[in-house]
Amino acid sequence: MIAVEKALELINNNIKKTDVIITIPISKALGYVLAKDVLSPINMPPFRQSAMDGYALGSVEEKTFDLIGEVKAGDNTDPNLEPGKAIRIFTGAPVPSRAKAVIMQEKVEIQNNQVLLQETVLPNANIRPLGEQIKKDDIALPEGTVITAAGVGYLASLGITHVQVYQKPSIAIIATGNELVPPGQTLKYGQIYESNSIMLSTALTDVGFADISYFKVEDEYDITLALLENTITHYDAVLISGGISVGDYDFVGKALRALDVDEIFYKVKQKPGKPLYFAKKQGTTIFALPGNPASSLSCFYIYVLPALLKISGYKEYHLKQTTASSNLKYAKKGQRAEFLKAYAEEDKVTILDGQASSMLRSFAQANALVYLPEDVTEINIGDTVQVINLP
Ligand SMILES: Nc1nc2c(c(=O)[nH]1)N[C@H]1C(S)=C(S)[C@@H](COP(=O)(O)OP(=O)(O)OC[C@H]3O[C@@H](n4cnc5c(N)ncnc54)[C@H](O)[C@@H]3O)O[C@H]1N2
């Protein structure tokens, strides 16, 4: 059994960014990481732009201007604006090349087709210069940028339709267990609803993984072996839930060993999630997560998600951590490090009731996990604890 820190280190050492680069439309790019610098194909703004509704002025020395015309957004004209002349202009319209400034309409009076200024105006006031935001051929976004909604909008504003990104892994989720039935059916004695696959896939889609396939397998060695062989061959990542402990019907470990995967670790000194298993086979990353639902999800957030984000090109792939002061006392029962479902508010954190690894009730109301390393045996009210924020 290895320590949490060692497990994290082994995953980090054995997971690298994909070298597969794909081109995708920006409408599908949310959550992907840019694999190349994106250069701006245009100056933005592409022309001198008015930042206000008002008047473009041919000079800034006078206070009275003859009004000689109008330019609105989208107009393709460049009126000759001499000193002492003004034109009506609107936000987003191209500013005549000879204009020295734009003044807001609230700051002028119009009398007899003349624009009368109440105050002087500074040169270039209210004019967005050509290329103010970005110049043509400059780096608009560097390699390694995670694409957000703002990023998609920014790329669209530069006229970019497609980007080169790191491919995200295709993921197989396998739920093991004879007792599992899909929600919606009536439970027979001994059965429970299968909740891990929808939970894990929801956590994956939440952060932009889309290529996810689901499999359900009974506790039988031969079919477990066949399904694992098939999924390890066809997917970049295989996440198995359950069947990884030591019971007579836990066949996942045995099947993985028979498939000659490269086992990197099995069992971490932590609660929940002790029987976590991590292996690789050729390019495929394999995690066997303990079947207990809270163990599965804890292991997912602490180990699996960072690994999948790293493969996808993320430079920061662990959940954000902070510290907070505990509102409650808590005493550990065993020696293992613990990840406790908790609710963090500002600089305080409350460890929730119901920490058993079979329970999701507290997890469903948690926004954080409190991490108690192996050497911490208890915490008292007011003690500073490590807090891992959940997405
Ligand atoms: N003799 C020992 N027994 C156990 C040990 C041990 O060290 N020695 N470890 C315990 C710990 S800790 C954990 S965690 C579990 C992990 O067991 P498995 O990964 O083999 O998981 P299963 O036995 O298949 O299931 C455990 C539990 O979770 C329920 N489950 C499983 N899959 C799902 C699913 N998809 N949706 C909802 N619930 C699921 C299953 O019904 C069981 O109740 O082993 C302990 N035992």
Ligand code: MOO
């Ligand atoms: O390792 Mo288990 O998740 O404690 O029940």
